[in-house]
Amino acid sequence: MTTNGALHIRNVSKRYRVQDSEVHVLDNFSLSIKPGEFVSIVGLSGCGKTTLLRHIVGLEPEYDGDIIFNGSRLDGPGLDRGIVFQDHRLFPWLTVEKNVALGLVGRSEKEKGKLVASHLELVGLKGFEKSYPHQLSGGMSQRAAIARALVNQPEILLLDEPLGALDALTRMYMHREIERIWQEEKITMIMVTHDVEEAVYLSDKIVVMSAKPGRLQKVIPVPLARPRDRASLDFVEVKEAVLEEFMLHTEHHFAYSI
Ligand SMILES: Nc1ncnc2c1ncn2[C@@H]1O[C@H](COP(=O)(O)OP(=O)(O)OP(=O)(O)O)[C@@H](O)[C@H]1O
Ligand SMILES: [Mg+2]
Structure with missing residues (x-):
C-alpha cells in the first residue's frame, strides 16, 4: 500500500x-x-x-x-488537513493577518510572521495585511480563507x-x-x-x-x-x-x- x-x-x-x-x-x-x-x-x-x-x-x-x-x-x-468553507468564516474584528495567524499552531512569533506573510503573498493579498474582512471583496475574503487553511502547510x-x-x-x-x-x-x-x-x-x-x-x-x-x-x-x-x-x-x- x-x-x-x-x-x-x-x-x-x-x-x-x-x-x-x-x-x-x-x-x-x-x-x-x-x-x-x-x-x-x-x-x-x-x-x-x-x-x-x-x-x-x-x-x-x-x-x-x-x-x-x-x-x-x-x-x-x-x-x-485544512478546510475552506463556502462562507469565508473570517473573524470581523481581526485584521487579515491576524485571521490567518489564528490558524497557526505551535510556532514562534518570528516563524508565525514569516508564514503569514508568505501565505498572504501566495494568495495575492500582499498589501492587505492590516485590512479588516469588511474592507475586502468576496474573492479577497476567500483568498484570505485559503491562506488561513494553508498556513499550517497541510x-x-x-x-x-x-x-x-x-x-x-x-x-x-x-x-x-x-x-x-x-x-x-x-x-x-x-x-x-x-x-x-x-x-x-x-x-x-x-x-x-x-x-x-x-x-x-x-x-x-x-x-x-x-x-x-x-x-x-x-x-x-x-x-x-x-x-x-x-x-x-x-x-x-x-x-x-x-
Ligand atoms: N449533524 C447532523 N445531524 C443530522 N443530520 C445531518 C447532520 N449533518 C448533515 N445532516 C444531514 O445529512 C444530509 C447531507 O448533508 P450535507 O450537508 O453533507 O449535504 P451536501 O451534499 O453538502 O448538501 P449541499 O449541496 O446543500 O451543501 C442532509 O440530509 C442533512 O440534513
Ligand atoms: Mg454542503
Whole structure:
C-alpha cells in the first residue's frame, strides 16, 4: 500500500440520529486519491458532500469504514488537513493577518510572521495585511480563507464550494488562482462544487455522487492538458459527460420527490 500522502476512503457509511429516526447520509463510500491530485465532488444538494469533507478533515471521528491517510486511520482533526468553507468564516474584528495567524499552531512569533506573510503573498493579498474582512471583496475574503487553511502547510486542502458566493467573472479568475496555488504548493485538493465547468477546469478527476443515501456514482477522469481552454471540443465533451452522469440520478430523484 502507498502511504506517502495517499488518501484511501473505504466503505465509509454514516448515519445521524435525528429525534427518533436515523438519517442515512453516506453509504459504503469508497475512493482513493493520489498525493497531489485535484479531485472535485459534484452531487445534488443534501447528498452528503459536506459530510464527506467533515469526515476527511476529522470533524466526525465516529464512522463506519476506514479513512486511511499516510497509512493511518483518521479519527480526528490534524494539521495535515485544512478546510475552506463556502462562507469565508473570517473573524470581523481581526485584521487579515491576524485571521490567518489564528490558524497557526505551535510556532514562534518570528516563524508565525514569516508564514503569514508568505501565505498572504501566495494568495495575492500582499498589501492587505492590516485590512479588516469588511474592507475586502468576496474573492479577497476567500483568498484570505485559503491562506488561513494553508498556513499550517497541510498535505490536503478541502474546499467546500469555496467560490459559490462569487460572480461568474470573479469565479473564472479564482479558478486560475486556485490552479496556480495548487501547482505551487503541490498538495492534494478536494473540492465540492455545484459548477460542473469549474470541476472540469480544475480537476484531475470528478466524483459524481448520488443521493439518499450518498453513494459514489461514478468517477470521471479529466485527461486534459493545463491550462484548460473552456471552449475546446475536448473540454466541452468532458463537461457533457459529467452533466449526463449527474442528470441520470437527478432526473430519477426529482421524478420521485416532486
Ligand atoms: N449533524 C447532523 N445531524 C443530522 N443530520 C445531518 C447532520 N449533518 C448533515 N445532516 C444531514 O445529512 C444530509 C447531507 O448533508 P450535507 O450537508 O453533507 O449535504 P451536501 O451534499 O453538502 O448538501 P449541499 O449541496 O446543500 O451543501 C442532509 O440530509 C442533512 O440534513
Ligand atoms: Mg454542503
